[in-house]
Amino acid sequence: MPDKDLEMLFNSGVLTGEREGAMLPPRDLWEGKKGGLVVVECPQRIPCNPCHTSCPTGAIMPFADINDTPRVDWTKCTGCTLCVSACPGLACLVIDLTFSEENALYKLPYEMLPLPVKGQKVQCLDREGAFLAEGTVENVTQPRKDRTHVVHVSAPKGLVAVFRSIRVVK
């Protein structure tokens, strides 16, 4: 895609590659980390810090300026998903690569109805809502009891860089 089109795509809210505030965790650490690691996609300077203030381990580092984009110390992340449900922009997810040989466990924020249930098949979508694969709901939690749920979906490991949303088909 030409640079100009990529820029327009990014300007419409689609991440087009890693950048500050939207980096993937280091692969070697990620592959062995039970519980998974957080992936933050928040590349714009905006006045917001609940990811840091909700983090119980200090993995999402303190903000010198509240407008800074988030920085993560992945060695401290336990994949607890508290930031996933706290982020007002729904810009955090957790991916656990230790789930099984073929599949990773994707823990995604979800604020739609109806809620999927354990065992249900859901559609895995990319950053533009395009269908990627079918996934299986392994768990649905509500970490902060504030109606932002976190849906745990098992789906192929090959989707780590692209699978960012689900569609629940009735």
Next chain:
Amino acid sequence: MKKLSTEVLVIGGGAAGLSAAAEAASAGAKVLVVESDLRPGGQLIKQTHKFFGSKDEYAGTRGFKIADILLDEINSFKDSVSILQNTTVSGYYKEDDEFTAMRGEEEYFHIKAKKTIVATGAQERLIPFPNNDIPGVYGAGAVQTLMNVYGVLPGRRVLMVGAGNIGLIVSYQLMQAGVQVAAVVEAAPRVGGYWVHAAKIRRMGVPILLRHSIKRALGEKCITGAVITGLNERFEPVGPEQQINCDLICIAVGLSPTTELLSQAGCKMMYVPQLCGNVAQRDRGMRTSNPDFYTAGDAGGIEEASAAMVEGRIAGLSAAAALGYPTEHGKLDEYWGRLQSLRKGEAGARICQGIDCVLVKDWEGVAHA
């Protein structure tokens, strides 16, 4: 005719007004809040999403919960604050130094106040296009009121016009309510709202068409569709037109400050594009050129609710101090520190330019200049 009197009159019971009332009352002032809607909370009560900002501005808390928190704070001073709902301040008469107000449509009265904080918020802008008078064309505020206050679905499939924070957030809320979002069109080459709000609806499959706008609405008795077009760098229509099937067109192209009462009070006004309209000049205490009038929130320039709440605090603090109530030393600087940090982001640069235009060091200096 009945006449009410108060030390501090707060006009508007939204994010800025409720914060101003709480702050002035905490310093000991007697406060009357006048709210035109059936209940206080302003735009906060329609906001089902979690707010940005820091803990001081209730980040991570949904907007309607923030309204509850502010009302709880006000209720803790219930001997000194009263709130009149369903009441509109219809004018200020300088010669008598009195306001006229009406409750509902039958009851008229006067209000006399020592200090007045104008926290009247903003009005939606609309854009002209053929057929924009057909039922089914709504402002984003009306869509939110129908959906989030009254639980009424405004349509089944929507075209959203404008990708500022309001257009993006309301698109998301419409999807939560089960409405399909056909597309969001935005005349600028990038979304005007927070990138993360755009990402949220993009990954649910909503196209955001940059450099696009609505050309006309389709339908006879109600909306059956819309025609959209691409725009060039000078915002002129280019390229083929495209028809969108929808029964709802939602307009979210920005807001203008509501400032009539400030003008009536003779406050020095200034047109500031960065603040989205005609606003009152003010000092660091949010006091206008009329020493008894203060401005706070969107009435003083369009910005996020988090900033409106801090400005309300500042206006409430200064009004109480001007009445002689003791206020905590250093609090004004603390509030300004918060405002400055909220304004340091990408969107904040524009706001800061605007504030630089309207902020005066002290009114005495201006008067002698």
